Amino acid sequence: MTAMTHTPMRARAEIDLAALRANVRALRARAAGAQLMAVVKSDAYGHGAVRCARAALDAGATWLGTATPDEALALRAAGFDGPLMCWLWTPGGPWREAVEAGIDVSVSGMWALEEVTAAARAAGRVARVQLKADTGLGRNGCQPADWPELVRRALEAPDAVKVTGLWSHFACADEPGHPSIDAQLAVFHDMVEHAEKAGAEPEVRHIANSPATLTLPASHFDLVRTGIAMYGVSPSPELGTPADFGLRPVMTLAASVALVKRVPQGHGVSYGHHYVTPAETNLGLIPVGYADGVPRHASGTGPVLVGGTWRRVAGRVAMDQFVVDLGEDVVEPGDEAVLFGPGDRGEPTAEDWARAADTIAYEIVTRIGSRVPRVYVDEEPGSPDS
Numbered sequence: 001m002t003a004m005t006h007t008p009m010r011a012r013a014e015i016d017l018a019a020l021r022a023n024v025r026a027l028r029a030r031a032a033g034a035q036l037m038a039v040v041k042s043d044a045y046g047h048g049a050v051r052c053a054r055a056a057l058d059a060g061a062t063w064l065g066t067a068t069p070d071e072a073l074a075l076r077a078a079g080f081d082g083p084l085m086c087w088l089w090t091p092g093g094p095w096r097e098a099v100e101a102g103i104d105v106s107v108s109g110m111w112a113l114e115e116v117t118a119a120a121r122a123a124g125r126v127a128r129v130q131l132k133a134d135t136g137l138g139r140n141g142c143q144p145a146d147w148p149e150l151v152r153r154a155l156e157a158p159d160a161v162k163v164t165g166l167w168s169h170f171a172c173a174d175e176p177g178h179p180s181i182d183a184q185l186a187v188f189h190d191m192v193e194h195a196e197k198a199g200a201e202p203e204v205r206h207i208a209n210s211p212a213t214l215t216l217p218a219s220h221f222d223l224v225r226t227g228i229a230m231y232g233v234s235p236s237p238e239l240g241t242p243a244d245f246g247l248r249p250v251m252t253l254a255a256s257v258a259l260v261k262r263v264p265q266g267h268g269v270s271y272g273h274h275y276v277t278p279a280e281t282n283l284g285l286i287p288v289g290y291a292d293g294v295p296r297h298a299s300g301t302g303p304v305l306v307g308g309t310w311r312r313v314a315g316r317v318a319m320d321q322f323v324v325d326l327g328e329d330v331v332e333p334g335d336e337a338v339l340f341g342p343g344d345r346g347e348p349t350a351e352d353w354a355r356a357a358d359t360i361a362y363e364i365v366t367r368i369g370s371r372v373p374r375v376y377v378d379e380e381p382g383s384p385d386s
């Protein structure tokens with residue numbers, strides 16, 4: 001992995017854009033024949049939306065996807081003028097701004113169709129609308145029973161609405177063989193067929209997220225929407241490691257050791273004294289905490305590489321810091337503590353933290369807070385901050 005050569009700072013999340021580009025190319029190879037939408041919602045799962053969007057497009061992604069309209073509008077403001085979709089709308093949302101910006105908007109129900117139709121007419125533009133089918137996830141999307149009406153109403157307003165996409169989302173794609181996968185695919189085929197028979201001519205039909213992109217070619221249709229795999233994290237440990245899929249983790253989270261001190265045996269450590277030194281020892285202070293996204297739930301368990309050895313968080317993770325027991329090892333203030341990264345320098349991975357905090361690796365990378373500067377490496381020459 002690239003050595004960290006920059007000025008030491010309290011903490012940093014190093015974002016390896018060369019890895020991201022290679023991941024996008026690997027995913028495109030798996031879904032040859034389909035376009036790839038780079039899912040960059042939630043600031044690209046904590047990696048930085050603008051830089052990651054640019055890198056993904058450089059590597060052959062043709063679409064960008066976000067959850068909220070504000071995220072999509074921010075990408076337009078940053079100069080991304082290609083295909084862009086957002087899918088999480090609430091009543092009174094910025095429909096008109098999205099229509100005027102040429103953003104594909106997702107519609108799951110009649111209230112949304114009515115709002116986007118009115119906004120398009122007010123703007124004197126035709127809205128690009130992707131109809132979302134609930135094929136079994138039971139979250140957003142239109143139920144099969146309500147689909148004929150939604151499709152009919154969308155197609156009867158061609159002055160205001162163009163149906164550019166038909167799409168859905170899986171519930172259990174990270175569990176290959178789960179019976180819901182084939183069931184959802186069958187429902188999706190039916191709902192697409194119904195809409196097309198009714199006159200829809202979508203540019204794209206899509207249902208695959210990262211796990212489906214990696215394991216289920218029958219789900220690729222015209223487009224795959226990849227998030228977590230693009231960031232080099234496996235959608236689930238049961239599915240395989242990133243390396244099994246030719247992927248490399250993009251984010252490395254590191255901090256500078258803030259203090260090393262000798263304490264006697266029997267010394268309580270951090271709030272609540274949930275760790276007590278078993279012998280006289282050296283404690284190391286790691287200056288990141290739950291305000292930075294280090295899960296408090298990983299108190300006593302989260303792994304960190306310091307001085308060439310894995311340590312566990314000793315006691316509680318606090319808002320801004322936690323402590324590790326260094327034993328007799330020689331570690332100096334300013335030495336690097338690596339919480340997670342690709343794993344090939346011996347450091348833990350986001351998956352290790354997910355296990356320690358009883359969560360998924362998606363959450364580990366996405367929750368890294370804005371107080372942690374992102375340091376971009378391997379940007380293409382010519383990009384604004386390279």
Ligand SMILES: Cc1ncc(COP(=O)(O)O)c(C=O)c1O
Pocket residue numbers: 039087169208209210211225226227228229235
């Ligand atoms: C609608 C939709 N599509 C695609 C994705 C990308 O999923 P993944 O990160 O598993 O690729 C998400 C993320 O949760 C999503 O909400």
